[in-house]
Amino acid sequence: MPRPTSARGRGPPRPPMPNRLPTAMPIVLYRVDERLIHGQVTVGWGSVLHPRRYVVVDDELAESDWEVELYRLGVPDDARADFLSVEEARDSLDSLRAAPEDTVLLTRSLEVMARLGRGGGLRDREVNVGGLHSAPGRTRVLAYVHLGPADRDAIRELMAGGTQVIARDLPGTARVPGAALLEEADPR
Numbered sequence: 001m002p003r004p005t006s007a008r009g010r011g012p013p014r015p016p017m018p019n020r021l022p023t024a025m026p027i028v029l030y031r032v033d034e035r036l037i038h039g040q041v042t043v044g045w046g047s048v049l050h051p052r053r054y055v056v057v058d059d060e061l062a063e064s065d066w067e068v069e070l071y072r073l074g075v076p077d078d079a080r081a082d083f084l085s086v087e088e089a090r091d092s093l094d095s096l097r098a099a100p101e102d103t104v105l106l107t108r109s110l111e112v113m114a115r116l117g118r119g120g121g122l123r124d125r126e127v128n129v130g131g132l133h134s135a136p137g138r139t140r141v142l143a144y145v146h147l148g149p150a151d152r153d154a155i156r157e158l159m160a161g162g163t164q165v166i167a168r169d170l171p172g173t174a175r176v177p178g179a180a181l182l183e184e185a186d187p188r
Contacts, residue, residue, distance in 0.1 A: 026097055026102075026103075027055075027096055027097055027103045027104070027105050027125075028049045028051055028102045028103060028104060029045055029049055029051070029104045029105070029128060030105050030113065030122065030125055030126065030127045030128060031045070031104065031105070031106050031107075031127075031128045031129075031130050032106075032107050032108075032109065032110050032112075032113050032127065032128070032129045032130060032131075032132065033106060033107075033108070033130040033131040033132075034108050034109070034131055034132055034133055035131055036056050036058070036061075036071060036106050036108060037054055037056065037071045037074040037075060037081065037106065038074060039074075040130065040131070040169060040170060041054075041104065041106065041130075042054075042074060042075065042076055042079075044169075044170045044171065045104065045170070045171060046076060046079075046104075048171045049102060049104065049171075050102060051079060051101070051102045051103055051104045052078065052079050052080070052101035052102055052103075053079060053080055053081070053082065053099065053101040053102070053103040053104070054075055054079060054080070054081040054082070054103070054104050054106060055081075055082050055083075055084060055089065055096060055103055055104070055105045055106070056071065056081065056082070056083045056084070056106050056107075057084050057085070057086055057089040057105065057106065057107045057112055057116065058083065058085075058086075058107065058108050058112065059085045059086055061083055061108075062083045062084055062085045062088070063085075068081075068083045071083070080101075086112055086115050086116065089105075089116055090115070090116055090118075090121060093116070093121050109132075109151075109154075110129065110132070110147075110150075110151045110154035110155060110158070111150055111151075111154045113127055113154065113158065114153075114154040114157045114158050117157070117158050117161050117163050118157075118161070120161065120162070122158065122161065122162075122163040123161060123162035123163065124162055124163075125163055125164070126163070126164045126165075126166060127158055127163055127164070127165050127166070128166055128167070128168055129145055129155075129165065129166070129167040129168075129181065130144065130167070130168065130169050131144050131145075131169065132144075132145050132146055132147065132151065133146055134146045135148070137149070138151070141167070141181050141183070142167055142169075142176060142181075143169075144167075144169045145167050145176075145181065147181065152181075152182055155178050155181055155182060156182070158178070159178050159179075164178070165177075165178030165181065166178060167180075167181055
């Protein structure tokens with residue numbers, strides 16, 4: 001006689017779970033990426049982290065309904081996106097961390113991420129620098145990271161506040177420590 005299987009068809013059925021509130025999940029990725037919501041984030045990182053929520057922290061974007069709608073088009077069907085000002089995000093960090101959904105928090109710049117970190121907001125957290133592209137005043141550090149003086153200051157501020165800063169464009173690539181990002185030349 002065949003063994004019964006779970007609803008997913010893998011293994012024996014699971015015992016019923018007692019009714020309870022969902023457990024809190026942390027923010028699974030703090031990422032600095034100028035493009036915000038795009039394939040590298042939703043497919044590259046999303047396929048590994050399985051977030052159900054994306055929180056974009058950007059003062060201008062949070063005020064622009066039509067841009068918010070454009071970005072929402074890039075969010076997977078099984079996830080949602082929220083767009084917050086820096087002040088709203090700072091005030092909401094604890095509740096975002098306690099939310100039942102795995103969350104990816106995105107900023108367009110290191111300066112905004114540093115603002116979130118002020119006062120210990122990102123102490124003992126890891127910030128992923130994933131996409132800062134060529135612009136006047138910036139120098140190439142990695143193929144996907146170009147930094148100017150303000151970017152370097154923001155990295156220093158984050159690190160001084162107890163935040164681990166790393167660069168990594170996709171989950172399968174090597175982690176580059178924040179100290180290496182502060183060097184003038186490409187560390188590779």
